[in-house]
Amino acid sequence: MKINLLITGGLGYIGSFTAKNIFARNKKKTYIVDNLSRGNSFAKKYSNSKILNVSEKKTQDFIKNKKINTILHLAALTCVRESIYNKDKYYKSFKSQKKFIKLLKKTDVRYFIFSSSLSVFEGSKIKKNLSPYSNYKLRMEKYLKKISSKNFKVIVIRYPNIIGSDPSGKLGEKNNFISRIVPFFYKNILAKKKNLLFYDFKKRKFPQRSYMHVDDISKINIDVINNFKRFNKNFYIFNVSNRKQYSNFQVLKELSKLMNVNPNYEIKQISKKESITQIYKSGDDISKYIDYKPKYLNLKKILKTNLKWFKKIY
């Protein structure tokens, strides 16, 4: 079967890199559906994009008309902290994604890749007191497992924290609605403001995360799509990460060094719904199925790729 792909949320951060890299590999413009609630128009030039909500009937019609058989589903609201303060918004996003998936029954879609998150973990276990964001990711995973079949194969990829830009300065993250860690620190450093670092006073620890470059995760997405035939089971879950974890403090320290300033910060108790550590059981090993060689392993190297992009947009 020849893959005919749709990326939902393809005008967002990860989607735009995935579309760009597909275009770079085979000069093919990928189909994208995005409601631009959070994304940007940067990726339009690498794609055939439609501005639609995933749950609209028009999206289903688009999928039918274009004979889409494979979906990389990235469309979602994506911030753990925002979800704690804005539960309803995240519930609506969850509901609209479920509706979208239900509508796929009437289409030719056979392969479905779902972007989940390592934020479901605390240590080696699923976190007990989950944020709404992580809770909905888990509920989507369970729902997809239930409906997966030999005619609707599902691959769940739990992403780590995705950071970085194209080192050329041509593409990167721009989100006017939420503050992700690296742009947040960068803007504060520019404005000579103190950075807020979340910290667990009881455990005396800064939260640790695995950080992966957006280019590397986009290549994992593409390799999974291109190698779908190797995945024999109807349902898989992969935890994907860079092996080394870094604290928010280390991120600030490295970024400050790159910007030739001393780290300037204050600390605040982290919410119980956010994990302190993201160490997890390995699960299925994705490198058995795809040739997975990340280009960016080291935090400093990843952060450096942001500098040209950030200079351009901030």
Ligand SMILES: NC(=O)c1ccc[n+]([C@@H]2O[C@H](COP(=O)([O-])OP(=O)(O)OC[C@H]3O[C@@H](n4cnc5c(N)ncnc54)[C@H](O)[C@@H]3O)[C@@H](O)[C@H]2O)c1
């Ligand atoms: N960025 C990370 O660090 C990270 C980590 C773990 C998992 N993820 C997951 O990866 C996916 C992509 O994340 P991202 O960082 O590119 O986020 P993003 O916000 O940049 O992109 C998401 C895109 O989805 C679109 N969208 C949202 N709701 C929609 C809807 N109902 N219909 C149509 N379009 C809609 C937005 O406009 C946006 O362009 C998300 O599902 C996110 O939860 C991201």
